[in-house]
Amino acid sequence: MRKENGMTATQPITGPVTEASEQPGATGSPSGGRKPGGDARETLYFALRNPKVIIGMVVVLGFLLLGLLGPAFLRYAPMDYAGPPMAPPSADFPFGTTTFGQDVFAQFVAGLRSTFLVGLLGGGVSAVIGMTIGFVAGYRGGLIDELLNMLTNVVLVIPGFVVLIIINAYLGVRSVPMQALYIGVFSWPWVARAVRAQTLSLRSRDFIDLARLSGVGVGTILRREVAPNMYSYLFMTFVLLFGGSILTAASLDFIGLGPTNAMSLGLMMNQAVQWSALHLGLWWWFIPPGLGITLIVGSLYIMNVGLDEVFNPKLREM
Numbered sequence: 001m002r003k004e005n006g007m008t009a010t011q012p013i014t015g016p017v018t019e020a021s022e023q024p025g026a027t028g029s030p031s032g033g034r035k036p037g038g039d040a041r042e043t044l045y046f047a048l049r050n051p052k053v054i055i056g057m058v059v060v061l062g063f064l065l066l067g068l069l070g071p072a073f074l075r076y077a078p079m080d081y082a083g084p085p086m087a088p089p090s091a092d093f094p095f096g097t098t099t100f101g102q103d104v105f106a107q108f109v110a111g112l113r114s115t116f117l118v119g120l121l122g123g124g125v126s127a128v129i130g131m132t133i134g135f136v137a138g139y140r141g142g143l144i145d146e147l148l149n150m151l152t153n154v155v156l157v158i159p160g161f162v163v164l165i166i167i168n169a170y171l172g173v174r175s176v177p178m179q180a181l182y183i184g185v186f187s188w189p190w191v192a193r194a195v196r197a198q199t200l201s202l203r204s205r206d207f208i209d210l211a212r213l214s215g216v217g218v219g220t221i222l223r224r225e226v227a228p229n230m231y232s233y234l235f236m237t238f239v240l241l242f243g244g245s246i247l248t249a250a251s252l253d254f255i256g257l258g259p260t261n262a263m264s265l266g267l268m269m270n271q272a273v274q275w276s277a278l279h280l281g282l283w284w285w286f287i288p289p290g291l292g293i294t295l296i297v298g299s300l301y302i303m304n305v306g307l308d309e310v311f312n313p314k315l316r317e318m
Contacts, residue, residue: 034228036306046304046310056299056302056306057299060297060300065289070109076103078102078263081100082101082102084101085097091120095108099282104288107288108288114262115249116293117176118180118246121177121181123241123245126237126241127159127188130189134191134196134198135195137152138200164182164257174259176264183248187244194233199226208225209291233311243300250266253267254269254270265290266289269289271285
C-alpha cells in the first residue's frame with residue numbers, strides 16, 4: 001500500500017494482469033488481453049453499486065459544476081466592493097462579505113475554478129512525467145533503468161515543498177498554470193517508482209513476448225499492451241495526484257506564495273488571516289474555503305478507496 005498526501009493507493013491490477021496473461025487473443029491483437037468493452041461495462045456496473053465512489057463523485061462534480069456555472073449567476077466580481085463591510089450571510093450575500101464589502105460567495109466560486117485547474121494541470125504534469133519514466137525504466141531495464149531510477153531517487157529525496165517555497169519566493173508565481181507546473185515537476189517520483197515496479201512484473205508475460213516477436217515497437221507495446229493492463233492503477237494514481245496538487249497549491253496560497261492575480265481557496269484563507277477574520281468573528285470568510293478544500297480532497301480519498309474496491313475483484317461487494 002502506498003501513501004501520498006494522506007491518501008492511499010493499493011495495487012489492484014493483479015486480477016486484470018492474470019486474466020490478460022491467461023486469455024491471449026481476446027482483443028484480436030498479437031499479444032491478446034482483456035476485452036475493452038466488456039471490462040468497461042463490468043467496471044461501470046460495480047462502480048455504480050459502490051457508495052464510496054458515488055458519494056465522492058457527487059461531491060466533486062457538485063463543486064466542479066458550481067465553479068464552472070456559478071459565475072454566470074453572480075452579480076459581482078470577486079474583488080468588487082459589493083455591499084456593506086463584514087455583513088453576515090443573508091439572502092443578498094449567501095456567504096456574507098469581507099471587511100471591504102466583497103462578496104465571499106463570488107470569491108468562493110472563483111476559487112473553485114482555480115482549485116480544480118491547478119489540480120488538473122498539476123496532477124496531469126506529474127502523471128505524464130512519472131508514468132513515462134516508470135514505463136520506460138521498467139520495460140527497458142539495464143542502463144536506462146539505472147539512470148532513470150537514479151534520477152527518480154534524486155528528485156524523491158529533495159524536499160519538494162521547501163523547493164516550491166524557494167522557487168515561488170524568488171521567481172514568483174504569476175499564474176495558476178505556472179504554479180501547477182511547479183507542483184507537477186516535483187510530484188512525480190513516487191508515481192515513477194510504482195509504475196516501474198508494475199511494468200517490471202508485466203514485461204516478462206507471454207503476451208508481451210508475443211508482441212515483441214510480432215515486430216511491434218516499444219512505444220506501441222507500452223501503449224497497447226502494458227498500459228491497458230494497469231489502467232485501474234493509473235487512474236487511481238491520477239486521483240491521488242489531483243488531490244495532492246490541490247493541497248500543495250492551497251498550502252502555498254495560504255502562506256502568501258501563490259498567484260495573486262487569481263482568486264483561490266487558499267488565497268481566501270490567507271486574506272482572512274491577514275485581516276483578522278477570526279478575531280473579528282467573521283467565520284463566514286474563512287470556513288467556506290477551508291471546508292471546500294476539505295470536502296474536495298476528502299471526497300477524492302473516499303472515491304479512491306471505492307475505486308480500489310471496484311477494480312480489485314477480491315474487495316468487490318457482489
